[in-house]
Amino acid sequence: MTAAVHARGLVKTFGGLRAVDGVDLDIDEGEIFGVLGPNGAGKTTMLKMLATLLKIDDGEGSVFGIDLRREPHRVRQLIGVTGQYASVDENLTAAENLWMFGRLQGLSSRRSRDTAARLLEQFGLTDAADKRISHFSGGMRRRLDLAASLITQPPLIFLDEPTTGLDPRTRGQMWDTIRGLVASGCTVLLTTQYLDEADQLAGRIAVIDHGRKVAEGTPDELKTSVGNLTLRLRLAADADMSLAADVVRRQLGEEPVLTPESGQLNVPIETADRVADVLIGLRQAGVHVASVGVDKPTLDEVFLALTGHGSSESERADTTEPEPMRAQAPQEMAR
């Protein structure tokens, strides 16, 4: 069987910056493959090269065995692309948009109309069919955008951060839609900033950082590599930081991540049971704890574990992972 996507040593340079720096990818037919990374990691650039939207500076790639560089026109007949920003026409209605894209791809006027009606129904947009896109909400635009990628039923769909900026309910709907695509035989490559999303959807994940692939595997493999859970400790006195770190190292055999500015200490743990050991150890050492929390790893921690540095600050603000510590911060400032 030919791979849905096969790429070796993909490179894209912008000015002096190597936005994508030698990435290999192999995506099997029928899987959801997630590309995980922070903003600016090169995810979108990579996807655009695979979708023939950007020239490949070096390396090679193919889609269902068809070379991206030699036969881009053929590749375009096999893919649907849904970008980060809805690529639909603001001046047209939803139905007109889908009709136009159908006609452009060779469907008859009648078939375009029928397909548009079917897709609008499938994506819950029938009521908005004759409204102009400029009146659409963000979630509706995204759904229409995805519908527009499915008109000719392409076997491979590229989704660039399909849920960034969506509310949780719309996000869940989008996930269901994506699962439905794969159930119907599609292959999906999706990029995301959320470990959670990659975890929910993807069978395999590649982690991208500074244009390079730093890890690849199933969601479980990735999470195991950073520990399943994270213990977050906030100390009553910042001065105890190194003492607390010693206790953690002794009890868990893991290196804790210190954020002295906030008096916080994070450490990956296998099970929540181990928390007790740490707390007992801390009390014996006379270290006072202001708060304790146990969370699933955030993207930041996956990154830290895989690359030795966190994802950017702006990412942390975006992430939807629960951050129990945040609520306490104002109180501490008041103190």
Place this chain on the structure above:
Amino acid sequence: MTTITIGSRAAVARAQSRPSPADTFRQIMIMAWRATKKMRRNPEQFFDVTLQPVLFTVMFAYIFGGAISGDVKSYLPLMIPGILAQTVLTTSMATGTQLREDIDKGVFDRFRSLPMARIAPLAGPMVADLLRYTIAATITFAIGIAIGYRPGGGVRGVVAAILLAVFTGWSLAWVFTCLGTVARSAQSVQGISMMIMFPLTFLSNAFVPVNTLPGWLAAFVRVNPVSHLVSADRDLANGAHVSAEAGWTLVASVAVIVVFAPLAVRLYKRHL
């Protein structure tokens, strides 16, 4: 969800290596349909083709008429074809500006990702723009007639003059389309286009007889293609006479298309 994909193998087998001429033509016409929808829904885009000819025709006729031809009425046969050329050519600048604005919008990402002929997103709006040129040209004549112009060439002469001006404007629009694909912003397209069009239209015989100009300027005015268009249109509108000037204008227009249409597509592809 209902089945929405066909097997990848069937899709691979069906994929064509390039769009056929019939596909290309259909795609151009659909892009033209899109452009006309856009025009209808943003009527302010018509200001330049409706207001400008009215303003320029009236203004120039009453300002220059007495000075150049003794009175307004005898200036009109000289001026109206000149205004026609100027109006249609400046209208063609907007093609480049609007393309630039359009390219920056998200929908162009989708056009690029579709198996479409690369000329369609460029040629489609240009086909729709023929409508704009025709409106501008018709209004110019209508205003001219309203203030006393009686074209000696009759309906046939006037229609021929309009068609020639529209075709010339359309060929020149390819130049501005090229600019639209390379320039950084719509404003810069506008600026560069103005810098090209202003000297070309004013340093021509559009508003004044060439023999009133100093020698060096007259030399430029005589080779300026806009002068050929103006002369050809005067012969058509005032006497239904197809002169050699019309031939030169057509040759120049075709030459511009032959050079700039493929160039525009090349430049547009470079965006990929």
